Every structure is written in C-alpha cells, then in structure tokens.
Amino acid sequence: MAGLRLIVGLGNPGSEHARTRHNAGFWFVDALAEARGARFGLESKLFGETAKIDIGGATVWALKPATFMNLSGKSVSAALRYWKIEPEEMLVAHDELDLPPGTARLKFDGGHGGQNGLRDIARLLGHGKYHRLRLGIGHPGHKDKVTPWVLGRPGKDDEAAILRGIDDAITVLPMAVAGNFLDAMTRLHTPKPA
Numbered sequence: 504m505a506g507l508r509l510i511v512g513l514g515n516p517g518s519e520h521a522r523t524r525h526n527a528g529f530w531f532v533d534a535l536a537e538a539r540g541a542r543f544g545l546e547s548k549l550f551g552e553t554a555k556i557d558i559g560g561a562t563v564w565a566l567k568p569a570t571f572m573n574l575s576g577k578s579v580s581a582a583l584r585y586w587k588i589e590p591e592e593m594l595v596a597h598d599e600l601d602l603p604p605g606t607a608r609l610k611f612d613g614g615h616g617g618q619n620g621l622r623d624i625a626r627l628l629g630h631g632k633y634h635r636l637r638l639g640i641g642h643p644g645h646k647d648k649v650t651p652w653v654l655g656r657p658g659k660d661d662e663a664a665i666l667r668g669i670d671d672a673i674t675v676l677p678m679a680v681a682g683n684f685l686d687a688m689t690r691l692h693t694p695k696p697a
Contacts, residue, residue: 559677576627602639605664
C-alpha cells in the first residue's frame, strides 16, 4: 500500500476553539510539527495552514483547514488537487466520541460516524477511502450532551490522556508514512504493559 503524503488535522480555527475536544486533530498535527521542528503558515489557496514535515526521511505535508469543521472538505480537496495526492495517501486525524480519552486508533475507509469534518470530506470526495487517526475524547453519556461536550474543554486528566494518545500515534507514524500500516496499527492498538 502507498505511504502517506498528507496528514490533515481537523478542528475549528480561532483561539476560542484551540483547546476544545473537537480540535484533537489540530492538537495532533501541532504536536507532530513541534516534534519535527516544522512551522505552520497560512496557505490561502488551500483554505488552511500548511507545514512541510520530515517523517522518517520522507517529506509529508500537514494541513489544518481554516474553514471550520463542517466545511473541512473544501480545504482537503483543494490540497489533494494542488499537491496531486491520492485520497489513499492521506491520513485525517480527528476527535472520536466512541473511544475513551488516551486511545488512538488507525483505520482505513468507512463512514463519517457523525463527525462533521469527515462528513464534508466524504461529500466532496464521493467516498471514504482514506486513512483516519481516531483520537478518543470519550462520550458524555447522552446524545443531547454531545455538542457542548465536543465544543468544551477536557478536564486536566482527560487532556493529559488525549495528549498521551497523540504521542503514541506520533511514535508509529514513520511506519504509516512508509506504507507499513499493519505494523503501525499493531503497535498502536496493542496495550502497553502497565
């Protein structure tokens, strides 16, 4: 399978959204850029911020759409076209209600699971055939509480757990970038000894 050439973090722009659960995808690409000494810069023709990051000797683009979550597809499809990248060479990092904080899971293909950023990307691509990094944020317990939950900030313990999950995902990223998704998934999904 082809390796990764584009890593997208989903989130909402603006400082008031910066530390919310819904911005876990932004947290991921920000942590990745910081770990690799890369900087994001605004790229207006791609409707977002971009950074060029070296991962395991390969150059990968990172993208943070500046379009707000429910219009993420506009920025993603522009970037794929501009850099001539196939959707299956893309990883989209996003918040995941169905996983507990601290859990990070890789997957390929599938539906949007109610995640508005994924929904918009699928609408514009016409399919879901790309890699996802699902960053657990936990579930508030009732569907009526989901919106304030995802748009709210996690408590200290949850935030620390989400950041640990992000670190775990960054550790296996070189394998995914090289196209060894099975190895990356096995490493990421295997519980660590306590």
